[in-house]
Amino acid sequence: MRTSNCLLWLAASLCFDLATASPVKPTVDPSNRPSCVPAESPARNKICYVDSHNDQLTDDSNYILSALHECNNGGHVVFPANQSYLIGTALDLTFLQHVDLDIQGDILFSDDTDYWQANAFQQVFQNATTFFQLGGKDVNVYGGGTLDGNGQVWYDLYAEDIYILRPILFGTIGLHKGSISNLNLRYSPQWYNFVANSTNVVFSDISISSYSKSNNTAKNTDGWDTYRSDSITIQNSVVNNGDDCVSFKPNSTNILVQNMHCNGSHGISVGSLGQYANEIDIVSNILVTNINMSNATDGARIKVWPGNPAALSGDLQGGGGGGVVKNVTYDGMQITNVDYAIEVTQCYGQKNETLCFQNPSSLRIEDITFKNIHGTTSGEYAPLVGTIVCSSDTTCSNIRAEDIDVVGPSGSDEFACLNVDDSLLIGLNCSAVTSQSN
Numbered sequence: 001m002r003t004s005n006c007l008l009w010l011a012a013s014l015c016f017d018l019a020t021a022s023p024v025k026p027t028v029d030p031s032n033r034p035s036c037v038p039a040e041s042p043a044r045n046k047i048c049y050v051d052s053h054n055d056q057l058t059d060d061s062n063y064i065l066s067a068l069h070e071c072n073n074g075g076h077v078v079f080p081a082n083q084s085y086l087i088g089t090a091l092d093l094t095f096l097q098h099v100d101l102d103i104q105g106d107i108l109f110s111d112d113t114d115y116w117q118a119n120a121f122q123q124v125f126q127n128a129t130t131f132f133q134l135g136g137k138d139v140n141v142y143g144g145g146t147l148d149g150n151g152q153v154w155y156d157l158y159a160e161d162i163y164i165l166r167p168i169l170f171g172t173i174g175l176h177k178g179s180i181s182n183l184n185l186r187y188s189p190q191w192y193n194f195v196a197n198s199t200n201v202v203f204s205d206i207s208i209s210s211y212s213k214s215n216n217t218a219k220n221t222d223g224w225d226t227y228r229s230d231s232i233t234i235q236n237s238v239v240n241n242g243d244d245c246v247s248f249k250p251n252s253t254n255i256l257v258q259n260m261h262c263n264g265s266h267g268i269s270v271g272s273l274g275q276y277a278n279e280i281d282i283v284s285n286i287l288v289t290n291i292n293m294s295n296a297t298d299g300a301r302i303k304v305w306p307g308n309p310a311a312l313s314g315d316l317q318g319g320g321g322g323g324v325v326k327n328v329t330y331d332g333m334q335i336t337n338v339d340y341a342i343e344v345t346q347c348y349g350q351k352n353e354t355l356c357f358q359n360p361s362s363l364r365i366e367d368i369t370f371k372n373i374h375g376t377t378s379g380e381y382a383p384l385v386g387t388i389v390c391s392s393d394t395t396c397s398n399i400r401a402e403d404i405d406v407v408g409p410s411g412s413d414e415f416a417c418l419n420v421d422d423s424l425l426i427g428l429n430c431s432a433v434t435s436q437s438n
């Protein structure tokens with residue numbers, strides 16, 4: 001697992017041709033790459049500039065595709081600063097190999113909701129779709145530019161119909177060895193990053209932010225969701241959103257999340273898992289460390305569906321799936337105004353605990369450590385500051401806590417601990433007997 005730092009990329013300066021009042025190609029040095037680029041990544045020896053209509057009205061997708069094809073296998077593709085792009089076509093970028101995308105300019109995705117619903121890439125899991133899919137081997141994306149998902153039109157449409165398919169802004173699909181760093185991600189229609197079928201990828205120095213200008217909130221704006229992926233690092237990033245800051249979906253292994261500032265989120269979450277009956281979900285070897293968590297519903301969270309079907313909402317239902325959550329460590333989290341500092345549930349989606357306990361989860365939770373979690377909750381569930389609820393006394397084992405110092409605004413520090421071994425929860429005040437949230 002990598003722990004590299006990613007220094008900020010120093011964007012090459014852009015010259016401006018006063019005579020024609022149009023930007024000229026900036027001078028770039030392809031050897032000037034962020035330090036999170038894998039050391040084994042060979043130097044790039046060709047430069048391609050991506051042309052643009054520069055009006056954010058005309059689709060620039062063909063310019064992008066032709067630059068990527070021209071510079072694939074050893075090139076450095078520049079989207080110059082002061083140049084803006086519109087993407088109105090679903091781009092399959094899984095052919096990339098040994099190429100750097102130096103995105104200094106701004107990329108906007110078109111607001112044609114009919115087009116995207118028909119053409120965005122279907123990733124199957126939870127009906128996820130992505131504007132583009134970027135994959136291949138040895139690909140690095142950086143440059144300080146912005147990808148803007150034009151989310152407002154989607155937030156408003158979703159308020160009318162929860163079954164519309166809202167594209168994910170950044171699809172990292174089948175990428176093996178690479179890095180995505182120093183980018184601004186704005187106004188995603190739903191999740192910001194979906195990382196699937198990928199290995200050995202580092203995300204670093206990413207800024208995420210969205211808000212809705214209407215009364216329809218921007219929903220399901222997860223920062224990252226990892227799925228069927230191994231050896232992924234997510235670090236040094238700031239996330240302002242309204243759903244999971246980072247979420248480990250089925251078959252996420254060897255993941256490091258460190259040095260994150262999450263504001264307004266649903267915490268850093270394992271799951272939800274066990275949603276699909278007859279499927280096996282594995283999440284293992286996860287380390288989450290040095291996190292600031294503010295204005296959130298949760299800090300450290302593990303959510304697993306019970307053994308029988310349950311419905312959280314019309315478009316989110318499930319339960320009955322098997323598998324295991326194993327070897328997950330949360331070490332170092334400062335919380336401020338967070339509803340639950342720690343929330344572990346094997347009753348996700350089932351508000352009736354009696355029903356949950358009658359049909360315990362088929363997905364086990366093992367070898368979990370929570371430590372160095374400090375700060376104050378919001379008081380939303382006072383006197384509770386956290387909850388650890390397994391669906392039977394045999395479906396969880398070795399859940400440990402130490403050095404937890406969390407209180408509510410009025411000083412209470414109770415945890416609801418059900419079907420877990422309290423003696424391993426050192427210092428937790430497991431005096432409460434009630435209940436959990438969704």
Ligand SMILES: *[C@@H]1O[C@H](CO)[C@@H](O)[C@H](O)[C@H]1NC(C)=O
Nearest residue numbers: 014016021023081082083104
């Ligand atoms: C070009 O971009 C730079 C950096 O983003 C900015 O400082 C400068 O004002 C821009 N120039 C023009 C003419 O837009």
Ligand SMILES: *[C@@H]1O[C@H](CO)[C@@H](O)[C@H](O)[C@H]1NC(C)=O
Nearest residue numbers: 123124125173196197227228
């Ligand atoms: C991942 O790979 C599997 C197996 O090749 C494939 O079925 C699936 O569509 C791919 N993508 C995702 C998002 O799972």
Ligand SMILES: *[C@@H]1O[C@H](CO)[C@@H](O)[C@H](O)[C@H]1NC(C)=O
Nearest residue numbers: 124125126127128163314315
């Ligand atoms: C996709 O959404 C439909 C409802 O529109 C739901 O019935 C189905 O289970 C969802 N599929 C997945 C894989 O989540």
Ligand SMILES: *[C@@H]1O[C@H](CO)[C@@H](O)[C@H](O)[C@H]1NC(C)=O
Nearest residue numbers: 156159212213214215216217
């Ligand atoms: C949002 O809701 C409030 C209260 O219901 C209303 O006064 C306001 O006009 C609404 N704003 C917009 C932009 O719809």
Ligand SMILES: *[C@@H]1O[C@H](CO)[C@@H](O)[C@H](O)[C@H]1NC(C)=O
Nearest residue numbers: 258259260261290291292334
């Ligand atoms: C967390 O917040 C503290 C206090 O504001 C700050 O010193 C620290 O750098 C922050 N760490 C991260 C990873 O954001």
Ligand SMILES: *[C@@H]1O[C@H](CO)[C@@H](O)[C@H](O)[C@H]1NC(C)=O
Nearest residue numbers: 240241263264265294295296
């Ligand atoms: C954090 O999120 C809250 C909403 O939950 C927002 O009001 C505030 O501006 C955000 N803080 C920062 C620094 O963006």
Ligand SMILES: *[C@@H]1O[C@H](CO)[C@@H](O)[C@H](O)[C@H]1NC(C)=O
Nearest residue numbers: 228250251279280281282323
């Ligand atoms: C996850 O891994 C398990 C164990 O290897 C496998 O049975 C299952 O099919 C995988 N699930 C997905 C969605 O790839």
Ligand SMILES: *[C@@H]1O[C@H](CO)[C@@H](O)[C@H](O)[C@H]1NC(C)=O
Nearest residue numbers: 254255284285286287327329
């Ligand atoms: C547990 O996960 C960590 C990564 O967080 C890894 O370093 C360690 O080797 C794993 N332990 C076992 C027993 O697999």
Ligand SMILES: *[C@@H]1O[C@H](CO)[C@@H](O)[C@H](O)[C@H]1NC(C)=O
Nearest residue numbers: 262263264293294295336337
């Ligand atoms: C939390 O939200 C409040 C507004 O609700 C905001 O003032 C504060 O800056 C937020 N905290 C952080 C760390 O962003």
Ligand SMILES: *[C@@H]1O[C@H](CO)[C@@H](O)[C@H](O)[C@H]1NC(C)=O
Nearest residue numbers: 351352353354355356357358
């Ligand atoms: C919860 O489920 C149990 C068992 O089916 C039932 O007896 C009880 O009435 C349910 N409680 C609520 C609040 O629905």
Ligand SMILES: *[C@@H]1O[C@H](CO)[C@@H](O)[C@H](O)[C@H]1NC(C)=O
Nearest residue numbers: 383412413414429430431432
């Ligand atoms: C646990 O919480 C209860 C109820 O708030 C309180 O009376 C008790 O003093 C707490 N115990 C400890 C050890 O903090």
